[in-house]
Amino acid sequence: MAVPTPLNGKVIIVTGASSGIGKASAIALAAEGASVIIAARRLEKLKEVQDEIQKTGGRALPIKCDVTIREQVKSMVREAESSYGPIDVLVNNAGVFYLTLMKNLKEEQWDETLEVNCKGVNNCIGAVLCGMIDRKRGHIVNITSNVARKGEKCMAVYSGSKFYVEGLSQSLRKELLGTGVKVTCIQPGDTQTDIGSDSNDTEVIILIF
Ligand SMILES: NC(=O)C1=CN([C@@H]2O[C@H](COP(=O)(O)OP(=O)(O)OC[C@H]3O[C@@H](n4cnc5c(N)ncnc54)[C@H](OP(=O)(O)O)[C@@H]3O)[C@@H](O)[C@H]2O)C=CC1
Numbered sequence: 409m410a411v412p413t414p415l416n417g418k419v420i421i422v423t424g425a426s427s428g429i430g431k432a433s434a435i436a437l438a439a440e441g442a443s444v445i446i447a448a449r450r451l452e453k454l455k456e457v458q459d460e461i462q463k464t465g466g467r468a469l470p471i472k473c474d475v476t477i478r479e480q481v482k483s484m485v486r487e488a489e490s491s492y493g494p495i496d497v498l499v500n501n502a503g504v505f506y507l508t509l510m511k512n513l514k515e516e517q518w519d520e521t522l523e524v525n526c527k528g529v530n531n532c533i534g535a536v537l538c539g540m541i542d543r544k545r546g547h548i549v550n551i552t553s554n555v556a557r558k559g560e561k562c563m564a565v566y567s568g569s570k571f572y573v574e575g576l577s578q579s580l581r582k583e584l585l586g587t588g589v590k591v592t593c594i595q596p597g598d599t600q601t602d603i604g605s606d607s608n609d610t611e612v613i614i615l616i617f
Pocket residue numbers: 423424425426427428429430447448449450451453473474475476501502503504505524528551552553554595596597598599600601602603604
């Protein structure tokens with residue numbers, strides 16, 4: 409007989425679940441009995457994660473979604489709810505990271521970092537929040553970073569983007585007091601994933617390696 413767990417039957421969205429921390433989190437949550445919606449841009453990778461979850465008897469629904477595009481996020485949440493029911497937990501994990509010195513003006517990387525790490529978080533929260541408030545329950549989990557509380561060189565824009573999420577979370581937590589909706593930030597330590605592998609600031613690469 410299956411042992412009941414606190415996550416049994418919960419409906420949980422994990423963004424950025426096609427690799428790294430999001431993928432590992434989705435697999436772990438499904439193993440605890442949650443129905444997991446796995447969202448990211450690379451559908452083929454999401455399907456591999458779904459296969460891995462289903463092989464051990466878990467439930468996972470892959471949905472292609474770019475968190476920077478608000479309409480795609482709303483549609484992902486609609487599809488998730490029509491398949492699995494109301495969202496209990498949103499894990500805002502999708503993120504990008506470039507190691508770069510600000511003076512080297514990697515402007516496209518700055519913009520992408522803010523689009524994904526800040527606006528993507530707004531879009532995802534915006535798509536689930538009213539439903540959670542109406543149901544008087546829900547949990548928003550934001551993946552930030554150690555550099556969300558203390559800056560480090562070569563990470564100015566990334567660190568700023570994660571400070572943003574910490575600030576948003578503190579304010580939202582106060583705004584939601586008494587509603588039954590919780591907000592949590594998690595600051596993972598350094599984890600070996602593909603993040604940062606597209607960094608191409610040669611000065612940083614020379615500095616670090
Ligand atoms: N690794 C580490 O040391 C640490 C990581 N973190 C944070 O953890 C989170 C996960 O990072 P990690 O697992 O390391 O990195 P990965 O690069 O392995 O994962 C990042 C995920 O984000 C997704 N993603 C990126 N852009 C978008 C987008 N526009 N829309 C939807 N999904 C997107 C990617 O999927 P796809 O490309 O398929 O869209 C991918 O699944 C990030 O927020 C990161 O800042 C925090 C502290 C330490």
